[in-house]
Amino acid sequence: MSDVASFQPAASPAAPSDLAALIDALRHPPGNLSDATDPLERPMLGTTLYLAECSLETRHGVFRAAIFQDIIDKHYVLALAHGDIHAPGPLYTRLHSSCVTSETLGGCDCDCSQQLEGSFKLIAEKGRGILFYLMQEGRGVSYVGKSRDRMLVQASLDRLSTFQAYQALGLKKDHRNYDNISDICRLLNISPEFVVLTNNPDKLDALRAQGLKIVGTETLEFEPGPFNLAYLTSKADGGHILKQPATSELRRALPPEPVTPFAPHALPGALRFIHTSSYFLPIRPVDNEVILSEAQFRDIPAGHPLVRDHRPADGGRVFVSVDCAALVAHRREHPADAVAGLLSMPYWFRVHVYYDIVTSQEFVVLVHGKRDTATVPVVRLHSDSLFNRFPLRAVENRDKLQQSVKHIVAHGHGLLLLLHNDGRGAGFGAFATDLMMTQRGDAVSSDEAYRKIGVGYDSRDYDASMLLLRQHLDHGRIHMVMNSPESLVRKPEYAEALHRHGIDVEKWIFLGDTHSDDE
Numbered sequence: 099m100s101d102v103a104s105f106q107p108a109a110s111p112a113a114p115s116d117l118a119a120l121i122d123a124l125r126h127p128p129g130n131l132s133d134a135t136d137p138l139e140r141p142m143l144g145t146t147l148y149l150a151e152c153s154l155e156t157r158h159g160v161f162r163a164a165i166f167q168d169i170i171d172k173h174y175v176l177a178l179a180h181g182d183i184h185a186p187g188p189l190y191t192r193l194h195s196s197c198v199t200s201e202t203l204g205g206c207d208c209d210c211s212q213q214l215e216g217s218f219k220l221i222a223e224k225g226r227g228i229l230f231y232l233m234q235e236g237r238g239v240s241y242v243g244k245s246r247d248r249m250l251v252q253a254s255l256d257r258l259s260t261f262q263a264y265q266a267l268g269l270k271k272d273h274r275n276y277d278n279i280s281d282i283c284r285l286l287n288i289s290p291e292f293v294v295l296t297n298n299p300d301k302l303d304a305l306r307a308q309g310l311k312i313v314g315t316e317t318l319e320f321e322p323g324p325f326n327l328a329y330l331t332s333k334a335d336g337g338h339i340l341k342q343p344a345t346s347e348l349r350r351a352l353p354p355e356p357v358t359p360f361a362p363h364a365l366p367g368a369l370r371f372i373h374t375s376s377y378f379l380p381i382r383p384v385d386n387e388v389i390l391s392e393a394q395f396r397d398i399p400a401g402h403p404l405v406r407d408h409r410p411a412d413g414g415r416v417f418v419s420v421d422c423a424a425l426v427a428h429r430r431e432h433p434a435d436a437v438a439g440l441l442s443m444p445y446w447f448r449v450h451v452y453y454d455i456v457t458s459q460e461f462v463v464l465v466h467g468k469r470d471t472a473t474v475p476v477v478r479l480h481s482d483s484l485f486n487r488f489p490l491r492a493v494e495n496r497d498k499l500q501q502s503v504k505h506i507v508a509h510g511h512g513l514l515l516l517l518h519n520d521g522r523g524a525g526f527g528a529f530a531t532d533l534m535m536t537q538r539g540d541a542v543s544s545d546e547a548y549r550k551i552g553v554g555y556d557s558r559d560y561d562a563s564m565l566l567l568r569q570h571l572d573h574g575r576i577h578m579v580m581n582s583p584e585s586l587v588r589k590p591e592y593a594e595a596l597h598r599h600g601i602d603v604e605k606w607i608f609l610g611d612t613h614s615d616d617e
Contacts, residue, residue, distance in 0.1 A: 126285075137540060145169050146281035150530040152537050154178070155491045158222035161229075163485075164286065165530040168278055173233040174526055175278045177286065178488075181226030188313055189290035190227035192217040193301050195234045195274060198241060199449075201487035203464070203516070204382045204500065206444055207248075208329050212320040215489050217295050220316070228288075230279055238273030239264075241460050245375035245451040251328075252357040252377050256350060259332035271336070272300060280308035297338045321426070324351035324442060325380045347433040353378035354446050362453075368565045371452040371461065379464065380444035384500045387417045388443045389507055397440065404428060404441050413510045445507050447514070452566060457559070459518060461566055467511030471572045474604055476512035478502035478579040479563055481519045484526050501609050502579045509577070513570055515563055523558030524548070555588065560595035568599050577605040 126141035141148045151164045164177045183189060194217060197210035204211075221227030236244025250263040261271055283289065293314040294302060302312055317339050322330050327343060328350045334340040355378070362374045383389075386406075395416040398405060406419040420441045429438045447464040454461055467473075480502060483495035499514075506512030521529030532547040534540075541547035548555065568574075578596075580586050586593065586606070596603060 137535075137538065141285050142169075143281045143285055144277070146175070146278045146285065148285060149527045150534040152530060152533040154485065154488065156218055156222075157489045157491055158218045161218070161488075163530075164282070165527070166278065166282055166285075167527060174484075175233070175282065176229075176231040176484075177282050178229040178231060179286075180221050180228070183226060183228055183286070183288055183290070185226060187226075187291075188293045189288070190221050190224045190295060190316075191290075191292045192221070192227075192229045192295040192318075193232065193276060193279065193305075194229060195232050195237065196487070198235060198462075198482065198516070198518075199379055202482050202496070202499070203379065203447075204384075204503070205379045206323060206325045206382045207380055208326050209320055209322075211487075213318045214487070216318045216320070218489050220295060220318075230282070232274070232276070232278075234274045237264075237271070238275065239269055241462065242374045242451055242453050243267070243269060243273075245377060245449065248449075249357060249359050249375045249377040252353050253359045255352060256328040259335060260329060261332060261336050274304075276301070276304040277308065279305065280310060283310065297333070297340055299337060299339070321430075322346050322348060324348050324439075325444060327351075348429070349433065351380070351442075365452075365566075365569055368569060370454055370456045370562070371566055371569075372455065373450065374453055375449075375451045377449055379447050379449045381447055381503065383420070383443075383445060384504045384507075386420050386422045387504075388420055388441055389445065390416050390418055390440060390443065392416060394440055398437055402437060404437070411508045411510075415510070417508070445503060450570075454562065456562070461562075462516040463566065463570055464514040464516065465570060466506050466513075467509075469511070469570070469572060473511045474575045474577055475571070476506045476509045476579060476607065477567065477576045478506070478512070478514045479517065479560075479567075480514060481517045481522070481558065484520055484529075498581060498609050505579055505607055512577075513567065515567055517558065517563065519558050521553075522556045524551070524553040528553055556591065560592055561598065564595045564599040564601060568601065571601070574600045574602050575604050576601060577607055578603045579607045579609065582608050582610070 125143070126139060145168050146166050147169050149165045149167055151162065154161045154163050159180060161178045161180050164179070166175045166177070167173070168175065194214055197208060199205035200208050200211040201214060217229050221229060235241045236247065246267055247260055247263040250266060251258050251260060258266070264271060291311045291313040292305065293316060294305065294312055295316050295318055296302070297317050297319060302315065305312055319340055319342060322343055327346055327348055330340055331343040334343045357377055362372050365371045365373060389411060392414050395408065395418065404421050404425050406421055408416050408418045411417050418441065425438065425441055428435070429442065432438055445466065447466050450463045450465065452461040452463070480499050486493045486495040502514060506514065520526040521532065528551050531551055532544050535547040535550065536544060541550060545555065
């Protein structure tokens with residue numbers, strides 16, 4: 099029998115009611131995700147996929163976090179709800195884009211962390227609201243794009259604004275996309291009247307374009323500092339509703355050394371890494387302790403009211419404890435005061451940003467102090483924790499980073515390699531699922547949760563980290579900062595990777611170890 103003869107005609111098209119049933123089978127009914135009866139359900143609408151939900155204890159009360167991921171560009175969107183978001187009446191909301199430099203590293207060259215904290219506080223005060231946290235770093239161009247902007251602006255000594263730098267780099271003013279917001283509102287079964295917390299009119303246009311109703315706005319403006327004044331001035335000139343940059347009498351602070359821009363290039367000894375940018379990041383002093391040379395310290399009059407205490411640091415330097423609340427007022431009243439300038443000194447780190455062609459991830463290396471062959475640097479490999487960017491009651495991961503920064507600064511030279519590897523390398527989706535399972539009682543521990551998810555205890559690529567770290571060492575000797583001896587025992591691949599790449603740890607510094615002589 100021929101192929102033509104054996105061909106059977108297709109069945110008749112389904113009736114419209116059958117088609118509707120087929121389509122309905124693809125979708126979950128809208129509703130409050132926290133009320134889902136089946137813990138395995140993962141609703142999806144458009145390009146927005148629901149991953150997990152969990153409760154977060156913040157300093158401003160309990161927020162419920164629903165975690166989503168866009169299936170096209172893979173960025174996460176978090177909806178952090180406080181109070182009854184289904185009740186009638188205006189819902190206070192914030193669309194907040196991630197900022198690793200201020201929210202994770204403690205950088206003070208923008209106002210992002212202040213806006214994030216202020217949004218949590220205001221929503222809690224209003225009693226109900228929702229904060230959308232979008233992983234759209236650098237107005238949607240990733241940290242690679244943002245860091246190249248910073249490099250160019252600093253090289254120009256602030257003669258270029260951030261928007262002019264974007265244009266010179268072939269970028270649009272803003273690459274962000276907010277289309278997931280309407281999907282999330284439908285998945286959460288809310289159609290509220292929004293009061294939007296923003297200084298950016300473009301966000302209002304983006305929400306209205308999705309059919310979302312806006313009944314009001316409130317700005318979030320904070321007093322500029324010497325390290326973010328130029329940036330905030332650029333935003334004000336670019337259309338953001340900011341009044342204080344134009345009236346501030348502060349002097350803009352420039353980087354401690356010249357910045358020379360360069361074109362991206364692969365590392366000769368590690369071709370997987372493309373070095374995209376390098377610039378200076380001012381980090382807020384940990385525990386309000388600035389670091390000064392002995393000469394700088396001698397310039398401060400004895401008994402100065404802004405100085406609480408002081409103690410010695412390595413290399414003949416001095417840690418000075420500052421009354422920060424009094425400093426802000428003093429700096430406002432005496433903007434040209436040299437002492438106020440000294441006591442406003444941040445910890446300066448040179449940031450190096452790399453793009454990894456193997457994983458498509460960004461690797462960030464921060465270097466403090468002068469690189470030389472005589473000094474053994476203090477080194478920390480630190481995995482970012484997305485939730486620790488928020489004002490939680492307990493921010494253990496952020497505390498560890500700050501302790502590490504203080505060890506490096508006290509020593510005078512060191513490196514911090516930041517890994518965007520929530521969930522011990524398994525990703526933020528796995529981390530959030532782990533938290534959801536342990537909170538619900540579906541797993542008694544993270545170890546059990548990870549077994550059910552299907553990943554091992556530690557999925558981080560230590561060989562890649564050590565390969566990149568080796569590019570920043572003049573010799574193979576380091577002092578390594580770790581959380582505890584137990585963490586080193588549980589991660590034998592960590593020490594094995596150090597050995598494979600010829601890195602000799604002369605000293606282990608364990609965070610919280612009171613016997614460490616590096617305190």
